[in-house]
Amino acid sequence: MEPIVFEALHPGVRPPQRATAASAGHDLAACLLGGRVTVFIAGQPEPRALEPGDPPTVVLAPGEKALIPLGFRARLPVGYEAQVRPRSGTSLKTDLVIVNSPGTIDADFPDEWMVPVKNGGTAPLRIAHGERIAQMVLAKYEILDFAAGTVARSTERAGGFGSTGR
Numbered sequence: 001m002e003p004i005v006f007e008a009l010h011p012g013v014r015p016p017q018r019a020t021a022a023s024a025g026h027d028l029a030a031c032l033l034g035g036r037v038t039v040f041i042a043g044q045p046e047p048r049a050l051e052p053g054d055p056p057t058v059v060l061a062p063g064e065k066a067l068i069p070l071g072f073r074a075r076l077p078v079g080y081e082a083q084v085r086p087r088s089g090t091s092l093k094t095d096l097v098i099v100n101s102p103g104t105i106d107a108d109f110p111d112e113w114m115v116p117v118k119n120g121g122t123a124p125l126r127i128a129h130g131e132r133i134a135q136m137v138l139a140k141y142e143i144l145d146f147a148a149g150t151v152a153r154s155t156e157r158a159g160g161f162g163s164t165g166r
């Protein structure tokens with residue numbers, strides 16, 4: 001099977017790891033070695049300096065969104081996507097929200113992988129360098145063409161959005 005080509009953008013950045021042999025998800029760790037993070041205020045990108053420390057951290061105000069860098073680029077084999085989704089423990093124990101979940105990373109994406117997040121709580125949220133903020137699950141997909149035609153009503157299904165009851 002073709003591997004995923006991995007390119008670290010900072011010394012010491014390792015490929016995403018799976019916690020156990022049968023884990024479906026590779027954990028994704030925040031990489032704050034670039035020295036700043038892009039936050040979004042009313043939809044506009046703005047650089048945000050890190051709080052110094054070991055490890056450095058970025059602090060998001062309640063409701064604030066940010067693109068958290070992962071410190072690497074990667075090239076997936078064609079026919080695969082990486083689905084980026086929350087870790088359940090992080091979702092239960094913190095106010096970190098992944099705003100586009102499930103995110104899709106395309107096989108032809110050439111830039112640094114990022115995770116779009118939001119502080120869903122009412123207090124400042126701190127994200128530290130190295131913190132596992134999300135996980136990715138690889139998925140195979142098929143590409144199908146569209147063909148113009150008439151979509152006949154199905155005999156069994158009347159509609160959607162609750163048509164079969166609760």
Ligand SMILES: O=c1ccn([C@H]2C[C@H](O)[C@@H](COP(=O)(O)OP(=O)(O)OP(=O)(O)O)O2)c(=O)[nH]1
Pocket residue numbers: 084100103104105106107108109112113114115116
């Ligand atoms: O969680 C995510 C989601 C996306 N991406 C990158 C990889 C993906 O291939 C690219 C585009 O994502 P998407 O198609 O979801 O975003 P878009 O807003 O439709 O952007 P584009 O117009 O560039 O396709 O952004 C990430 O790094 N992390």
